[in-house]
Amino acid sequence: MKLNKLFFTLFVAAMLVLAACGGDNGDDAESGVNEDGEVEQISVFQSKVEISEPLEELAEMYEEETGIEVDVWGTTGDDYLSQLQVRLNSNQGPSILTVQNVQVADQLDSYLYDLSDMSLADDIAPEMGLEYEDRLVGLPYGIEGFGLVYNKDLVDPEDITDYESFVQALQDFEDEGINGLTLSQEAYFLIGHISNYPFSLQDDYMGFIDQLNDGEVAMSETEEFQEFGQFMEAIREHTVNPLDVNYDRQVGDFVNGETAMIHQGNWVVSMLNDYDLDFEVGLMPFPLDGNDRQIVGVGGNWGVNGNKDQAEIDAAIDFLEWLHNSDVGQEYMVDEFNHVPGFTHIDADGLDPLAQEVLDASNSGDTIPWAHNYYPADIVPNDLAPATEEFFLDDSMSGEEFIERLDEVWEGATR
Amino acid sequence: MSKHRNKLWYLLFVLPLFIIFATVVLIPFFIGIFYSFFEWDGFSANPMVYVGLDNYIELIDDGRFVNSAWLTLEFTILSLVLVNVLGLGFALLVTSAFKSANFARTMFFMPNLIGGLILGYIWQFIFSDGFRIIGDLTGNEEVFRNWLTDRDLAMYALVIVFSWQMAGYMMIIYIAGIQSIPGEVMEAAEIDGANYWQRLKNIVMPLLMPALTISLFLTLSFSFKIYDVNLSLTAGGPANSTELLAMHIYNEIFGYNNYGYGQAKAIIFFIVIAAITLVQVYMTKKREVEM
Numbered sequence: 001m002k003l004n005k006l007f008f009t010l011f012v013a014a015m016l017v018l019a020a021c022g023g024d025n026g027d028d029a030e031s032g033v034n035e036d037g038e039v040e041q042i043s044v045f046q047s048k049v050e051i052s053e054p055l056e057e058l059a060e061m062y063e064e065e066t067g068i069e070v071d072v073w074g075t076t077g078d079d080y081l082s083q084l085q086v087r088l089n090s091n092q093g094p095s096i097l098t099v100q101n102v103q104v105a106d107q108l109d110s111y112l113y114d115l116s117d118m119s120l121a122d123d124i125a126p127e128m129g130l131e132y133e134d135r136l137v138g139l140p141y142g143i144e145g146f147g148l149v150y151n152k153d154l155v156d157p158e159d160i161t162d163y164e165s166f167v168q169a170l171q172d173f174e175d176e177g178i179n180g181l182t183l184s185q186e187a188y189f190l191i192g193h194i195s196n197y198p199f200s201l202q203d204d205y206m207g208f209i210d211q212l213n214d215g216e217v218a219m220s221e222t223e224e225f226q227e228f229g230q231f232m233e234a235i236r237e238h239t240v241n242p243l244d245v246n247y248d249r250q251v252g253d254f255v256n257g258e259t260a261m262i263h264q265g266n267w268v269v270s271m272l273n274d275y276d277l278d279f280e281v282g283l284m285p286f287p288l289d290g291n292d293r294q295i296v297g298v299g300g301n302w303g304v305n306g307n308k309d310q311a312e313i314d315a316a317i318d319f320l321e322w323l324h325n326s327d328v329g330q331e332y333m334v335d336e337f338n339h340v341p342g343f344t345h346i347d348a349d350g351l352d353p354l355a356q357e358v359l360d361a362s363n364s365g366d367t368i369p370w371a372h373n374y375y376p377a378d379i380v381p382n383d384l385a386p387a388t389e390e391f392f393l394d395d396s397m398s399g400e401e402f403i404e405r406l407d408e409v410w411e412g413a414t415r
Numbered sequence: 416m417s418k419h420r421n422k423l424w425y426l427l428f429v430l431p432l433f434i435i436f437a438t439v440v441l442i443p444f445f446i447g448i449f450y451s452f453f454e455w456d457g458f459s460a461n462p463m464v465y466v467g468l469d470n471y472i473e474l475i476d477d478g479r480f481v482n483s484a485w486l487t488l489e490f491t492i493l494s495l496v497l498v499n500v501l502g503l504g505f506a507l508l509v510t511s512a513f514k515s516a517n518f519a520r521t522m523f524f525m526p527n528l529i530g531g532l533i534l535g536y537i538w539q540f541i542f543s544d545g546f547r548i549i550g551d552l553t554g555n556e557e558v559f560r561n562w563l564t565d566r567d568l569a570m571y572a573l574v575i576v577f578s579w580q581m582a583g584y585m586m587i588i589y590i591a592g593i594q595s596i597p598g599e600v601m602e603a604a605e606i607d608g609a610n611y612w613q614r615l616k617n618i619v620m621p622l623l624m625p626a627l628t629i630s631l632f633l634t635l636s637f638s639f640k641i642y643d644v645n646l647s648l649t650a651g652g653p654a655n656s657t658e659l660l661a662m663h664i665y666n667e668i669f670g671y672n673n674y675g676y677g678q679a680k681a682i683i684f685f686i687v688i689a690a691i692t693l694v695q696v697y698m699t700k701k702r703e704v705e706m
Contacts, residue, residue: 082669089459107672110460243564243653244543307460382670389654393564413671 039315043071045087045094047080047300048141050270054336058329062322068315081107081378088307095316098141099303101373105132112137113306113313120324120343125362128342130301138301139320142339145283145296145358145367146193146265152280154178154260162290163227163234169260170238179259181235183242184250187385190242192372194263195384195406197288198224199371200295209374213414220403224289229399231288236392243392266354267299269338273352283357294361297370298342376414383409450678457674470679479655480680483663484687490574490659491638497578498634499627502585507615509586510593520590524583531580535647538576539563542648566656569649573657576644581637585630592626593619624703632696639688660684 046055052074059070073094075083080098087093088111099105105112114135115121121129121136130138150157160169170180183190201224202208211217219225245253251268253259255275262268266283285294304316323329330346333339340359341348348359361367372380387409391402451470455463474480509520526534542562550559562568596619604614642661645651651658651666658666664684668677 079669085457085669089457107456107458107461110458241564244547244561377672378670382666386652386655389652393566393653 039068039311041069041071042095042312042315042319043073044096044319045073045075045084045098046096046302047075047098047100048267049074050267051337051339054332057336058323058332061328062319066318066322068319070319088305093305093307095305095308095312096320097303097305099130099138099301100299101301102130102132103374103377105130105137105303107377108303109133111303111305111307113304115139115304115317118317118321120321123324123343123345125342125344128298130298130303138303139324140298140342141300141302142298142333142337143296143342143358143362144265144267144299144340145294145354145361146263147286147294148181148261148284149254149264149268149354150261150282150284151254151257151259152282154257154279155282157282157284160284160287161292162287163230166231166287167234167238170234173260174238178257179239179253181239181261181263182245182250182253182259183235183263184245184247185243186247187381189247189250189263191384191388192380193265194286195228195380196295196371197286197291197368198222198228200368201289201291205369205371206374209371212410213376215411219407219410220400225403225406226400227289229403231399232391232402233399236395241392243389265299266340266352266358267338269352269354281353283354291368293366293368294358295370296358296362296367297373376410379410379413383413447678448682450675451682453675455674456672457668463675466675470676471683473676474680474683479658480663482655483658483660486570486657487639487660490570490577490641491635493571493574494577494581494638495631495634497574498581498585498638499630501578501582502630503589503623505582505586506589506593510590520586523586526580527584529580531641531643532647534576534580535644538572538579539648542572563649564653566653569653569657573645573648576648577638577641580644581634585634588626588630588633589623592623596622624699628696628699628703631699632692635692635695636688639691 044055044059046052052072056072059072063069080100081104084093084097093111097108097111099108099112109132112132112135114137116136118136118139120139124140125143128140128143129136130140148160154173155169160166173180183194198219199205199208202222208217212219250259250262250264251271254262255272255277257279263286272281283294285291302320304313304320306313308316324333324343324346330341333341333346334348334351338352338355340351340355340362348355351359384406387402387405390405391397397405450463452465452467453463454466454470455461505519505523509516509523529537543564546559547561550556553559562572600618601614604618609617640661641659642665645657645659645662649657651662660680661684664677664680667673667680671677
């Protein structure tokens with residue numbers, strides 16, 4: 001009998017422990033709001049590796065100033081959305097999240113808080129706020145541009161203005177034993193960014209993508225894409241295989257002078273700053289179809305998670321305002337994040353040369369837009385990158401066949 | 416009274432484990448079956464649409480799924496053979512009385528202690544940069560080039576890394592089997608004039624069948640479900656030529672956000688693995704002999 005009692009006590013104890021482990025499933029398990037309704041902690045989950053360190057420093061300053069702890073979570077970028085999804089589904093979502101583009105806003109629609117009433121909303125540079133169904137759901141990280149990042153000692157942008165001069169330049173470099181242009185193996189650096197040009201040069205790229213999704217037009221029957229295929233063929237013929245090159249090596253070889261141009265954006269500066277460059281760098285437009293306009297857009301947007309307590313939402317908005325309005329926030333944004341501010345009230349003095357070129361282009365208004373923000377969600381890593389790998393592995397595949405292959409996978413992705 | 420008490424003791428020990436097993440395996444499994452009848456993008460705030468068996472019907476025509484299934488089968492067969500041949504070979508080697516047998520045993524087992532992800536990254540360096548350097552130095556660029564950018568070689572690279580990792584583990588199981596063979600049987604055979612090969616074929620192999628059953632089962636299920644090495648070594652590339660099923664299902668769910676459809680694939684995947692491994696266990700069990 002005695003044993004039985006002992007057993008019973010043990011059993012109850014075991015059950016209690018187990019129950020306690022599983023009992024944390026309230027609606028806001030990870031809420032930073034204490035019992036008095038005061039906010040003690042907010043969290044930021046963002047996708048840019050380059051800015052995570054300075055952002056953490058800012059978070060510490062903010063905590064000293066206001067007493068509110070800001071938790072910064074980072075990730076390496078490619079899997080941001082799936083990680084966000086896991087956190088949101090387990091009620092451990094961040095208070096401030098990153099919304100890459102309008103396609104992602106569509107998926108996250110039920111979480112995104114309308115920011116139209118923020119005082120900051122009026123300061124956003126024209127066309128740079130992320131709007132979804134008439135609501136302002138994202139504040140721009142910053143304006144970014146990409147294109148041919150070149151070594152000013154080796155390349156004169158005047159020499160590369162169209163297809164013929166582009167191929168000629170690659171050939172000349174090949175003869176000198178220098179790599180003319182390098183892409184790298186990561187999905188966006190391999191095809192994601194460079195595939196923008198034929199879309200962006202359309203009169204109405206959104207309309208074109210809509211028609212493409214519905215199967216009403218084909219890339220292979222559009223002139224800009226046909227030429228783009230030829231460009232890609234020239235890159236394959238005259239330069240190293242991008243599948244052998246990762247981002248680090250791409251930038252490393254550029255710094256060493258072994259590569260004359262890389263297809264990258266102004267964000268590459270934070271990596272170039274790690275080295276002592278003995279030459280100047282510049283950013284020039286990709287000369288598809290004689291294009292001479294820079295391509296600029298917004299790489300990511302700050303959004304606020306509307307599924308939190310109102311107090312936490314307000315705290316998140318306060319933090320975003322502080323980030324953009326305080327002196328130290330503005331200073332960090334320009335000097336540490338190397339962002340070209342997407343706001344009219346932030347002075348952008350002392351930008352690095354690449355960012356300066358982006359800003360000048362953006363101010364002049366003579367730019368072409370980022371089309372990949374309007375691509376079907378995740379089509380770049382899922383479909384376009386594998387097709388491009390095929391192209392770079394198989395020398396017998398012509399540029400024309402490559403574009404036809406892109407048509408095929410695009411259709412597969414939008415079935 | 417005592418019977419009653421025994422039952423309670425039994426419950427006490429089994430229940431905690433059962434609860435853990437249920438929360439991390441059984442319940443998610445049934446929830447998974449439930450999800451597979453819906454069209455859903457995986458965000459809990461977005462609507463789930465009931466579509467019945469549509470997800471299952473759709474995947475019959477899914478070329479990428481079928482292709483991925485064949486790749487998985489190819490990978491499994493290749494690694495099944497390689498892992499077990501190597502494992503058995505190592506086991507025979509280290510149980511024969513040679514000087515540094517203990518040291519060799521440790522070395523063969525060592526790779527298994529390294530996690531699959533890290534292992535994949537180490538070998539990624541060997542197959543890409545390492546091989547390129549060897550190729551440059553020896554001039555043998557036909558063999559020593561970047562294996563991970565070749566559609567066929569990338570699969571072999573995956574098999575090699577997986578075998579390198581698993582062979583040591585299987586070796587341990589085979590050693591246990593070999594050591595349980597009574598010495599007098601071997602001695603008697605030796606006195607009767609059986610040579611090494613005859614002893615191996617007529618005594619060791621039949622008595623090793625239980626170990627073989629376990630080893631084949633483990634290699635089969637491990638290699639079917641492989642994800643970590645796959646992710647870190649090739650990430651499914653180049654051009655999806657090494658996208659094995661586990662990775663394909665992950666990509667369907669998190670890459671394309673087809674939660675329900677991906678779940679349907681996972682259920683089919685489960686049924687296939689269960690069927691194949693059960694058949695294998697049944698077949699090899701039949702060949703086991705009792706002393």
